[in-house]
Amino acid sequence: MNNASAFVIEDHEYTATIFASALQTAGFEVEIISNGETALSRLKEATPTLVVLDLHLPNVAGREILAQIRKDARLEKIPVILATADPLLANELSSDANLVLIKPISFDQLSILSSRLHPANKV
Amino acid sequence: MRILKIRAEWLERLLDVPSETPDERRRARLLNILLLGLSALSFLAILAIFVAQIMGMFTFQEAAETYVPVSIVLIGMILFYAINRYWSGQIASWLFLALLTISFFLADTPYESVWGRNMIVMAVPVITASIILPATASFVVAGFITLLISAVAVIESFELNVLGIFAYFSLALISWLSSRSLERAANDLRIINTDLDLRVSQRTTELQLANEQLQIARDEALAASRLKSELLANVSHELRTPLGAILGFSEMMRAGIYGRVEERQRDTLNKIIETNKSLTDLVSELLDEAQLEAGQLKLQNEPFNPKELARSVKDGLEALTHEKELTLSYEFAENIPPVLVGDPPRIQQVMINLVGNAIKFTQEGSVTISVFLPDESTWAFAVKDTGPGIPEEAQSYIFDAFRQVDGSTTRRHEGFGLGLSIVHKLTTLMKGRVKLESTAGQGSQFTVILPLATPSQEEE
Numbered sequence: 327m328n329n330a331s332a333f334v335i336e337d338h339e340y341t342a343t344i345f346a347s348a349l350q351t352a353g354f355e356v357e358i359i360s361n362g363e364t365a366l367s368r369l370k371e372a373t374p375t376l377v378v379l380d381l382h383l384p385n386v387a388g389r390e391i392l393a394q395i396r397k398d399a400r401l402e403k404i405p406v407i408l409a410t411a412d413p414l415l416a417n418e419l420s421s422d423a424n425l426v427l428i429k430p431i432s433f434d435q436l437s438i439l440s441s442r443l444h445p446a447n448k449v
Numbered sequence: 450m451r452i453l454k455i456r457a458e459w460l461e462r463l464l465d466v467p468s469e470t471p472d473e474r475r476r477a478r479l480l481n482i483l484l485l486g487l488s489a490l491s492f493l494a495i496l497a498i499f500v501a502q503i504m505g506m507f508t509f510q511e512a513a514e515t516y517v518p519v520s521i522v523l524i525g526m527i528l529f530y531a532i533n534r535y536w537s538g539q540i541a542s543w544l545f546l547a548l549l550t551i552s553f554f555l556a557d558t559p560y561e562s563v564w565g566r567n568m569i570v571m572a573v574p575v576i577t578a579s580i581i582l583p584a585t586a587s588f589v590v591a592g593f594i595t596l597l598i599s600a601v602a603v604i605e606s607f608e609l610n611v612l613g614i615f616a617y618f619s620l621a622l623i624s625w626l627s628s629r630s631l632e633r634a635a636n637d638l639r640i641i642n643t644d645l646d647l648r649v650s651q652r653t654t655e656l657q658l659a660n661e662q663l664q665i666a667r668d669e670a671l672a673a674s675r676l677k678s679e680l681l682a683n684v685s686h687e688l689r690t691p692l693g694a695i696l697g698f699s700e701m702m703r704a705g706i707y708g709r710v711e712e713r714q715r716d717t718l719n720k721i722i723e724t725n726k727s728l729t730d731l732v733s734e735l736l737d738e739a740q741l742e743a744g745q746l747k748l749q750n751e752p753f754n755p756k757e758l759a760r761s762v763k764d765g766l767e768a769l770t771h772e773k774e775l776t777l778s779y780e781f782a783e784n785i786p787p788v789l790v791g792d793p794p795r796i797q798q799v800m801i802n803l804v805g806n807a808i809k810f811t812q813e814g815s816v817t818i819s820v821f822l823p824d825e826s827t828w829a830f831a832v833k834d835t836g837p838g839i840p841e842e843a844q845s846y847i848f849d850a851f852r853q854v855d856g857s858t859t860r861r862h863e864g865f866g867l868g869l870s871i872v873h874k875l876t877t878l879m880k881g882r883v884k885l886e887s888t889a890g891q892g893s894q895f896t897v898i899l900p901l902a903t904p905s906q907e908e909e
């Protein structure tokens with residue numbers, strides 16, 4: 327059952343810890359990635375089941391990573407949850423994301439939402 | 450007219466002599482006028498005599514007697530002109546005056562020059578001197594004439610004409626006085642002119658400076674406004690991030706991730722989470738207000754046709770219904786004014802979000818936009834669908850930005866929560882409100898009620 331993996335791409339350490347914990351609660355194996363460059367190189371090697379993406383990242387912006395995911399045939403089906411404090415930017419990108427969450431993001435909310443995206447819970 | 454102008458320019462170039470001081474320039478110019486005038490007269494004289502000779506009024510001998518002196522005068526004038534132009538105006542003037550005086554003197558008998566009619570003619574160089582040379586030159590010419598007639602008087606044994614000499618000097622005095630006052634007036638005028646030029650250029654510089662300062666001030670204001678916007682975005686981010694950490698860790702603790710939680714601890718955690726949520730709301734409100742102030746969320750106030758607006762939304766979104774068994778239609782109450790005043794792009798965005806959501810969540814049936822007047826001071830549009838409806842417990846938080854009713858998200862349902870939060874924010878901004886009526890399984894109706902403003906009210 328525990329073969330679902332998730333990337334938490336978030337540069338703020340505490341926020342990343344909370345997101346990771348919420349996803350672990352939902353049954354995901356979580357990898358925290360704290361900058362855009364590493365995120366892109368990890369996405370070249372691995373195919374996670376779910377991606378939680380912050381838009382405000384060092385090196386490579388979140389929107390760039392989102393665009394890369396949607397361009398790649400191997401990755402394009404991965405559900406992406408955008409996590410941002412900027413509603414206007416989120417609105418711009420909402421058509422490429424599966425879910426947009428405006429910060430501050432509730433731990434409970436994220437664990438419930440992500441558990442529904444877990445393959446084991448899908449009907 | 451054009452030919453005249455060109456000729457005037459040509460003449461101007463001919464008369465004008467470049468010089469260091471304006472007085473010298475004026476004198477050189479006057480000398481040129483005299484020289485050219487005399488040259489023209491000499492030329493005409495030669496021509497007239499030539500014609501007279503051809504007509505047989507003069508013999509060649511008689512004509513030649515006139516040709517020679519007139520030609521000499523003509524050549525002299527051209528010579529003086531050349532000296533005036535290319536060497537020295539003063540020398541040319543002195544030579545001209547000397548020639549004038551001697552010619553006049555030789556034009557009559559010695560007696561007439563000392564005691565008779567030629568004395569009046571000899572007064573001409575005295576006056577001319579004050580015009581083409583510095584004013585004191587009149588005295589020099591008067592002195593020269595005195596010497597000349599004194600010498601003649603001695604040679605011819607005439608009595609010396611003391612009264613005549615006195616008259617010449619009196620004339621020189623008058624010429625000197627008038628010429629001097631003329632020069633002073635011209636000088637005053639020049640000073641006034643220079644002063645005026647100076648003041649104009651000073652004012653121009655001042656104006657340019659003021660202009661530059663204004664431009665700098667404007668650039669600074671624009672930069673400050675940009676900075677304010679950036680600051681707002683940053684503050685928003687910087688505040689939301691720690692708020693999120695407090696919220697998240699409190700919830701994690703409450704969920705028992707860090708060990709078992711007792712009842713009292715749970716109560717306290719609930720209070721922290723509640724307080725955090727109200728603080729988040731407060732931050733959002735403050736930021737909205739600040740954005741309003743910064744003009745980023747400035748509302749327009751312009752006339753629009755509500756029916757056309759609804760029609761354009763319907764036309765724009767109709768394509769989304771094609772894959773489903775869904776009809777999209779609109780209806781208008783009869784008393785809708787043809788023109789309302791408001792912010793059409795924002796109203797349109799609200800309508801698009803609501804209709805878009807309704808289409809997204811409704812698989813079959815209908816989506817209807819209706820525009821009506823609930824009362825005298827408001828107008829409204831309702832978006833009604835036959836979709837799954839919204840559960841009662843979800844209706845209270847459906848306008849929050851971070852919530853989504855159906856968590857089993859697929860891309861089909863993207864951006865639901867955010868779209869409604871924007872609807873709520875924009876409607877509030879326009880001093881309106883959103884009403885939701887929905888029963889799970891029986892469809893939903895969102896009603897946006899906005900203050901009624903018509904063009905005639907605006908004028909009042």
